[in-house]
Amino acid sequence: MPDNWTTWGDTAEGASYGGLTLQNEYIRAVVTNAGASLVSLESPDRSGEWKNIVVTAHEREDYLTNPSFLGATAGRFANRIARGEFELDGTKYNLAINNGPNHLHGGEVSFAHQIWQLLSPSRESVTFRLVSPDGDEGYPGELTVELTYQLKGRELVxxxxxxxxxxxxxxxTNHTYWNLAGAGRIDDQLLQISADRVLENDSDVLPTGTILDVAGTPWDFRTPKPIGKDLSETDGGYDSCFLISGANGSLRTAAIASDPASGRTMEVLTTEPGIQLYTANHFDGTQASAGWEQHTSFCLECQHLPDSPNNPEFETEFGSTTLRPGETYRQTTVHRFGIS
Known part of the structure; x- marks a missing residue:
């Protein structure tokens, strides 16, 4: 193992897990093969002070169970699938139910809760690989996934x-919780989302199939505004999928966040059609939320639309979530850090 790798321990099954430090002039990050997760990311503010700006678990072994998906890779299917059911090529599949009556982020033992193989580690990049067997959490087919984290100047790619x-x-998707100040509530941090439309949710945070215009609603982030400005007008906080403007599959700006107090900025670019804004609504100060309270961080999860397999109109407009033999799934998401 390289000298920027630290072994944290072994799972009950004997698999080794640990953290790899990636560092350049602008970013210091730690990633772990437990869930292919981003553990921490430090960047300087306008006065040169470095601070961790993601929610990090209290204990390293927390990344083995990780109920809040801190920094984790969610899959096979990020977000929700209604009743854990979908049909593919005339066959109905039943997935693990782990979020009320529905399936969330790949199930009870999702990609976020598995030990990934470590490939090609270096000072500024690493690739994680996972082989998910046929029937894993109910999904068909043996799937081989690779995720590369790479530092490029001010970018985490x-x-x-x-x-x-x-x-x-x-x-x-990646499920990192961000706080550009490093601590405290996110009410005064600014957010802009490149989206004119958002999915309507039902009471289970599943899409109803209706696509809404954001104009004149609390979901209007087309120009920068404090995250807390309209928070009280939502049902306990934001947990919505915004439909990113621009051509699907092209790398384009999805969101820009900033903290006026520290000067830190973060631009998110992606090839995905959607971005889920989640404001840590379930955080309650317990170990599951790493001691953080409600609305002290936010997720910007770049992804395809939730419950797409059960909404054919989503697949028609925004691209299919079906992967077949001979095809290669590809996605790029970039976090670009700066100082204002």
Whole structure:
């Protein structure tokens, strides 16, 4: 192992897990093969003070169970699938139910809760690989996934790829919780989202199938505004999928966040059609939320639309989530850090 790798321990099954430090002039990050997760990321503010700006678990072993998906890779299918059911090529599949009556982020033992193989580690990049067997959490086909974390100047670049030996569905995202101040509530941090439209949710945070215009609603982030400005007008906080403007599959700006107090900025670019804004609504100060309270961080999860397999109109407009043998799934998401 390279000298920037630290072994943290072994799982009950005997698999070794640990953290790898990636560092350049602008960014210091730690990633772990437990869930292919981003553990911490430090960047300087306008006065040169370095601070961790992501929510980090209290204990290293927390990344083995990680109920809040801190920094984790969610999959096979990120976000929700209604009743844990979908049909593919005339066959109905039943997935693990782990979020009320529905399936969330790949199930009870999702990609976030598995030990990934470590490939090609270096000072500024690493690739993680996971082979998900046929029937894993109910999904068909053996799936091979690779995720590369790479530092490029002021950017943290995430490149995903996957192949399968049988038709399956796939939707991957990173579930990092951000706070550009490093602590405290996020009310005064600014957010802009490149989206004119957002999915309407039902009471289970599943899409109803209706696409809403954001104009004149609390979900209007087309120009920068404090995250807390309209927070009280939502149902306990934001947990919505915004439809990113621009051509699907092209790398484009999805969101820009900033902290006026520290001067830190973060631009998120992605090839995905959607971005889920989640304001840590379930955080309650317990170990599951790393001691953080409600609305002290936010997720910007770049992904395909939730419950797409059960909403054919989503697949028509925004691209299919079905992956077949001979095809390669690819996704790129970039976090670009700066100082204002």
């Amino acid at each position: 995430l490149n995903y790829s996957a192949t399968t030996d049988a038709p399956t569905i796939l939707n991957l």
